[in-house]
Amino acid sequence: MTKSSPRISVVIPAFNAEEFIVHAIESVVRQSYSNIEIIVVDDGSHDGTRAAVNSLGDPRIRVITQGHHGVVSAANRGFDESRGEYVARVDSDDVMMPGRLAAQLGFLESHRDTAVCGTAYELFGAASGSVRMPLSDRACRQRLLLATCFAQSSVMLRKSVLDKNNLRYRAHTDGFGEDYQLWCEISEHGRMANLPMLGLRYRVHPHQASTIHWNRLVSNYIRISTEHAARAGRRPLSPADLIALTKPMSKTTGDTSATNPSMTGVILAAARAVRRAPGVETTRFTARCAFERFSELRALDE
Incomplete structure (x- = not known):
C-alpha cells in the first residue's frame, strides 16, 4: 500500500470512547485486506480517547480532532476526509469480524451497480445472539419500508455514489436514525445488499444513545x-x-x-x-x- 492511495477508508467517529476504541481499531488493523486508511474523528472527547488511539502506532491511522458537534458531524467529517474508493463504517464501541473488508470489497468489485453492502451481525456485552439481515436488493427495499436494512457498523459504501449525489448523514436527525435516513436516500442511486456472513460484533451497553x-x-x-x-x-x-x-x-x-x-x-x-x-x-x-x-x-x- 502507498500512503497516498488507500483502497478503503474506514471511518470511526469517537466521543469519550477511551474504554472501547482500541478494541475497535485493532479489529480493523487485523483485517486480511490491508490497503486501508483508518480515520478516527475525535468529536471533542474529554477523556483519553486520543491518547488511546495514538498508543496503537499504526501509520494507517489518521486522527482528526474537532469540537463536540455530535455523531452526524463526526461521521460526515470522516466521509469528507476519506481518500478510498470505498468507505467502511464501524463505531468506536463495536468490533469488525475477520475477513469482512476483503469479502465486501470482492462483492462490490463484482457488482458495480451496488452502492452499499452490509453483513449480518452478532450482539455481545449486555445481550447476545446473532441477527440476519436481508440479503438481496429486493429484500433490502422491503425492509426499508419498515426499518433500517443495515447494521450501520457493518456497511461498506461506494464513495463515488456518496459524492456524486451529495449523500451524507443529515443533521436534522440529531444522530437518531441518521443511518436509516441515509439508506433511504442511497436506495434511489444504486442497489443494496447484505452478505450472509457475520461481519460485525455489536456491543450492547446501557450508555448507548x-x-x-x-x-x-x-x-x-x-x-x-x-x-x-x-x-x-x-x-x-x-x-x-x-x-x-x-x-x-x-x-x-x-x-x-x-x-x-x-x-x-x-x-x-x-x-x-x-x-x-x-x-x-x-x-x-x-x-x-x-x-x-x-x-x-x-x-x-x-
Missing part, C-alpha cells in the same frame, strides 16, 4: 419510514403500527406516559404491513418483531 433516547429514535424512524414510503409510491404504515412493531415493551422506555401495545395490536400491525408490501422479507421481519414483543411482554408479566 439508542437505549437512553429510544423514544426520540422511534419518532425519527416513523418520520423517515413515512417519507420513504411516499417516495417509493407505497402507502405509509401508520405511526401506531410502526410503534407496535418496533418499540420494545418496557416499564421504563423514557416516556412514562406511553403504554405498551397489546399483542393483538402487534399482530394486526404485522398483518397490515404484509398486506401493504407483500414479500418474504416483510413477512420474516414482522414475524420477528411480533415474537420479540411477545417475549418482552411475557418478561414484564413475570
Whole structure:
C-alpha cells in the first residue's frame, strides 16, 4: 500500500470512547485486506480517547480532532476526509469480524451497480445472539419500508455514489436514525445488499444513545419510514403500527406516559404491513418483531 492511495477508508467517529476504541481499531488493523486508511474523528472527547488511539502506532491511522458537534458531524467529517474508493463504517464501541473488508470489497468489485453492502451481525456485552439481515436488493427495499436494512457498523459504501449525489448523514436527525435516513436516500442511486456472513460484533451497553433516547429514535424512524414510503409510491404504515412493531415493551422506555401495545395490536400491525408490501422479507421481519414483543411482554408479566 502507498500512503497516498488507500483502497478503503474506514471511518470511526469517537466521543469519550477511551474504554472501547482500541478494541475497535485493532479489529480493523487485523483485517486480511490491508490497503486501508483508518480515520478516527475525535468529536471533542474529554477523556483519553486520543491518547488511546495514538498508543496503537499504526501509520494507517489518521486522527482528526474537532469540537463536540455530535455523531452526524463526526461521521460526515470522516466521509469528507476519506481518500478510498470505498468507505467502511464501524463505531468506536463495536468490533469488525475477520475477513469482512476483503469479502465486501470482492462483492462490490463484482457488482458495480451496488452502492452499499452490509453483513449480518452478532450482539455481545449486555445481550447476545446473532441477527440476519436481508440479503438481496429486493429484500433490502422491503425492509426499508419498515426499518433500517443495515447494521450501520457493518456497511461498506461506494464513495463515488456518496459524492456524486451529495449523500451524507443529515443533521436534522440529531444522530437518531441518521443511518436509516441515509439508506433511504442511497436506495434511489444504486442497489443494496447484505452478505450472509457475520461481519460485525455489536456491543450492547446501557450508555448507548439508542437505549437512553429510544423514544426520540422511534419518532425519527416513523418520520423517515413515512417519507420513504411516499417516495417509493407505497402507502405509509401508520405511526401506531410502526410503534407496535418496533418499540420494545418496557416499564421504563423514557416516556412514562406511553403504554405498551397489546399483542393483538402487534399482530394486526404485522398483518397490515404484509398486506401493504407483500414479500418474504416483510413477512420474516414482522414475524420477528411480533415474537420479540411477545417475549418482552411475557418478561414484564413475570
